[in-house]
Amino acid sequence: MSFQNPVFIPGPTNIPEALRKACDLPTMDHRSAAFADILHPAREGVRQIMKSADAETFIFPATGTGGWETAITNTLSAGDRVLAARNGVFSDRWIDMCQRHGLDVIVVDVAWGEGIPADRFEEILVTDTAHQIKAVLATHNETATGVASDMGAIRRAMDAADHPALLLIDGVSSIGSMDFRFDEWRIDIAVTGSQKGFMLPAGLAILGFSEKAMSASRHAALPRTFFDINDMSSGYAVDAYPYTPAVGLMNGLKQACDMLLAEGLENVFARHQRIAEGVRAAVQAWDLSLCAVDERVYSNTVSAIRTPDGFDANQIVRHAAEKYGVAFGAGLGQVAGKVFRIGHLGSLTDVMTLSGIATAEMCMADLGLDVRLGSGVAAAQEYYRMAQPAQLRKAA
Ligand SMILES: *Cc1c(COP(=O)(O)O)cnc(C)c1O
Numbered sequence: 444m445s446f447q448n449p450v451f452i453p454g455p456t457n458i459p460e461a462l463r464k465a466c467d468l469p470t471m472d473h474r475s476a477a478f479a480d481i482l483h484p485a486r487e488g489v490r491q492i493m494k495s496a497d498a499e500t501f502i503f504p505a506t507g508t509g510g511w512e513t514a515i516t517n518t519l520s521a522g523d524r525v526l527a528a529r530n531g532v533f534s535d536r537w538i539d540m541c542q543r544h545g546l547d548v549i550v551v552d553v554a555w556g557e558g559i560p561a562d563r564f565e566e567i568l569v570t571d572t573a574h575q576i577k578a579v580l581a582t583h584n585e586t587a588t589g590v591a592s593d594m595g596a597i598r599r600a601m602d603a604a605d606h607p608a609l610l611l612i613d614g615v616s617s618i619g620s621m622d623f624r625f626d627e628w629r630i631d632i633a634v635t636g637s638q639k640g641f642m643l644p645a646g647l648a649i650l651g652f653s654e655k656a657m658s659a660s661r662h663a664a665l666p667r668t669f670f671d672i673n674d675m676s677s678g679y680a681v682d683a684y685p686y687t688p689a690v691g692l693m694n695g696l697k698q699a700c701d702m703l704l705a706e707g708l709e710n711v712f713a714r715h716q717r718i719a720e721g722v723r724a725a726v727q728a729w730d731l732s733l734c735a736v737d738e739r740v741y742s743n744t745v746s747a748i749r750t751p752d753g754f755d756a757n758q759i760v761r762h763a764a765e766k767y768g769v770a771f772g773a774g775l776g777q778v779a780g781k782v783f784r785i786g787h788l789g790s791l792t793d794v795m796t797l798s799g800i801a802t803a804e805m806c807m808a809d810l811g812l813d814v815r816l817g818s819g820v821a822a823a824q825e826y827y828r829m830a831q832p833a834q835l836r837k838a839a
Contacts (some may be wrong), residue, residue, distance in 0.1 A: 456789030488700020
C-alpha cells in the first residue's frame with residue numbers, strides 16, 4: 444500500500460486530516476468535566492446523523508460487530524424468535540451471532556445480489572399471530588454484495604402485519620453516507636461503527652435506541668456486561684463510562700459529526716450517489732456487471748463488480764496492492780473470487796474516485812481482461828462533468 448493513495452475498500456475509509464488530528468489527543472482524565480464536552484456532543488451528533496429527535500445513542504469501544512451484540516443482548520432472551528434475511532456475508536454473520544446466543548432465527552435466504560424481500564417478511568409476520576417473533580433484523584446495506592435494501596418497505600411490512608416486533612437495523616455501511624431515517628422508519632435499534640461513513644479509524648460501536656428498545660432492555664435476559672446499555676446510561680448520567688472510554692476516537696467522532704452536518708446530510712447523500720453513479724458508468728463501459736441485480740438495490744457506498752467466469756477476481760485486489768499500492772475490496776463468502784469491490788464511501792471526491800477507476804482499469808488490462816484503458820474513466824468523467832457539481836466540503 445502507498446499512503447499517498449486513497450483506499451477503495453468499503454471500510455475502513457480514508458481519514459480526513461482534520462479527523463486524524465481530532466483523534467490525536469493528549470491523555471485526559473475521563474472522569475473529569477472535560478470529557479463531558481466530548482461525550483455529549485458526540486452522542487448528539489450521532490442522533491442527528493441518524494435523523495432522530497430523541498433516540499438514546501450509545502458509543503462503545505468496539506466495532507460494528509460489538510454493535511450487533513449490543514443490539515441483541517440488550518433486547519432479547521434465549522429462545523426468542525427473530526426474523527432475518529441472508530443476502531451476503533454481513534447479514535450471515537449477524538444471524539450466526541444470534542444463533543450462538545441461543546436465539547431462534549427464521550432465516551429468509553435470498554440470492555446474493557438481491558435485496559431483503561419485504562413481501563416475504565410480511566407473509567411471515569402475518570402468520571405469527573401469537574407474536575412469537577420478537578425482533579426483525581435487517582442489513583440496510585449489504586457491504587459484501589453492494590446491495591441496499593429498502594428499510595421503509597420493511598417497516599411498512601411490519602405495519603401491514605400489525606406486528607409489534609422490534610426493528611433492528613445494521614446501518615454500518617450506510618449511516619453517514621446514505622439516507623437513513625431512524626424516526627421515520629420507526630427503527631428500534633440502529634447499529635454502526637466509526638470506520639465507514641464517519642471516516643475514523645475502527646474502534647467505536649455506535650448505536651441508537653428507541654424508547655421501545657430501551658424498555659425491552661429492562662426485561663431482556665441474554666447475558667451482557669461490557670455491552671449493557673443500562674450500565675452505560677448510568678455512566679452517561681454522570682458524564683462518564685462504566686469503564687475507560689476511547690477518548691481520542693470519541694473526539695474524532697464529535698468532529699466527524701460536525702463535518703458531516705456542516706456539509707449538510709442531504710449534500711453528503713447526494714455526493715455519495717453522484718460518486719457511485721460515476722463508478723457504475725465505468726462498470727457499464729467495461730461491459731461488466733454488478734453483483735446487485737438491478738438499480739433498485741444499487742448501493743451508493745460500495746460496488747461489487749462481477750468478473751468474467753473462470754477469472755479469479757482476487758487477482759485484481761492482489762495486483763492493485765502489489766503493483767499500484769491501491770486497496771480494493773475482495774469478494775467475500777459465496778462471491779469470493781467472483782467479484783471485486785470498489786468502496787466509495789466516506790471522505791471521497793469525484794477526482795479521487797477517477798483515480799480508483801483508472802487503477803482498476805490498469806489492473807484488469809495487466810491481467811488480460813478485455814478492458815480498454817480509459818473507457819471506464821471516460822464514462823465516469825462524462826458523468827461527473829455533466830452532473831450537478833458536488834457541494835465542496837467546508838474545511839473543518
Ligand atoms: C463493516 C460491516 C460490519 C462489521 O463491522 P466491524 O466494524 O468490522 O465489526 C457489519 N455490517 C456491515 C454491513 C458492515 O459493512
